[in-house]
Amino acid sequence: MSLIALSAGFLPLLDSVLLVLAREKGFAAAEGLDLHLVKESSWANIRDRAALGHFDFAQMLAPMPIAATLGLNPLSVPMITPMMLGLGNNGVTVSAELRARMADAGAPTTLEAGPVGAALAKVVRAAERKLRFGVVHQTSSHNYELRYWLMASGIVPDRDIEIVVLPPPLLPEALGSGGIDGYCVGEPWNTVGVKTAGAHIATVKASIWRSSPDKVIGMRAHWAEANSEIVAGLIRAVHHAAVWCGERDNHQEIADIMAAPHYLGLPAERILPALSGQFDIGGGVAARVPDHFVPYAGAANFPWTSHAAWFYSQMVRWGEVEHIPERARAAAMTFRPDVYRSALTPLGVPMPLADSKVEGLLAAPTEVASTSRTLVMGPDGFFDGVRFDPEQIEAYIAAQRG
């Protein structure tokens, strides 16, 4: 049987790993797919080439398919997300100089978003110049979660701290002398900052918003509809890759595969921390973040419509789009749990029965209603304890308008 060729774009980040493993470990071939992965240089290229159909699908920032569906980009075409590429993986890294000032202001080295944010707020109030932080894209989970963290810590983005956009591989060298004081990025670029730029990891996505998504599979809605069998095969292939990636015994092999020049092009030891959760956070301090990157456990690949709704609420919050109820619905429906379910039901994979959830409901790992066997999820929600209920999105948006 000849394989069906599929082409996909990705950026050199750890969370391209599920696509890489689908190809390298034969999971895609087993589904009859010849996965051709193309390393891109910018999210803008991913967005444009996916919209034009140069890529059948792509690794995307979770808010990107939503922005495309809402027509926020030039070249916008309706996109869907049938699957998430795991949870977590981001961190906030700061220069050695800023870390020293934060430590004086009482910042712990525990990576806890709350106390670290409080210390940063003290530094910002005392600073003689406006600090500048980098994120990888405007329409990114990084931008929204960094802004969320800052606001909830008493720092007003844009007014108190400038936020600029830089590509992930250029962030570490831009620290300090390069004009930025900190950045929010996916691994391995926090670890690279620690190892090559004397930087410090200040906090992590896993603390700011627990069990939260970051990268997704994005594809044109029309294409997905016309190729539903291929999409189902792709979901199954990535599912097997995710299960395999979640096994601790495979971490070293995964790091070796990702180290190749056509993927990350970095030494394997820079890639391992994100997989193992064992970090050198700078200055010789070690930290363990067990849920730093979750490729499979806790329904990590399930496209919750409530996650899409939260990203939409932040687009409204930062003035990228004006809220109207139909738009909120269209944004939420960009994530497609129905497509995910229909692909994996034949495999008996445990999946949540709900499409949507309240962020912040699960304070501890909890067994949830699922299709088969047991499914344990969470804890989830934001570090400041504010819940997001997608049914109450109007009130949430109003409260954030303050």
Place this chain on the structure above:
Amino acid sequence: MPLQDLAILVIDENRIRASIIEDGLREAGHLRVTVVNEINEVARVIERDMPDVVVIDLENPNRDRLEHFFSLSRALRKPIAMFVDRSDAAAIEAAVEAGVSAYVVDGLKKERVKPILDMAVSRFNAFARLTRELEQARSELEDRKVIDQAKAILNRTRGLGEAAAYALLRKTAMNQNRRIVDIAQSLVTADSLLGPEE
């Protein structure tokens, strides 16, 4: 507004390609063309020149940074539309194929921008051909070097003259259905492994 009044900014870290595009635009009658190779200069140049059209290569990892900057900048009037017109799929396709992207001030007429983009696309393609040919010439030179090394090894180890050594390489390549340069490379590698340690 006559043609030369349009301000055009070309952002390309490849200096040769940038100057090829600049020449093309000047030949087409555009007088207000600025070229930026260093990404850190872009903000300053945009504030100064207030470009109507910005042309950038797609390999540039700073594209996301530029788009964000454009979205904040007061110099570029209101939302900047990429490419010429969303309905003009063929033009967009050609641009992305060629590896170039353009940002246009909102409200600028399609017929005014289209020739600029077309020119950029054709110059990008010409440059790609040029570099492809250069690559080819380079790799042919490399191939010849490897084959010469292999011939020298055969001369040293088996006393073959140049013509006989080449004939042997060619025969082996034909028998194994491989390229001569691959056979030569295998021989050079094997020789370095088996040869005396340095």
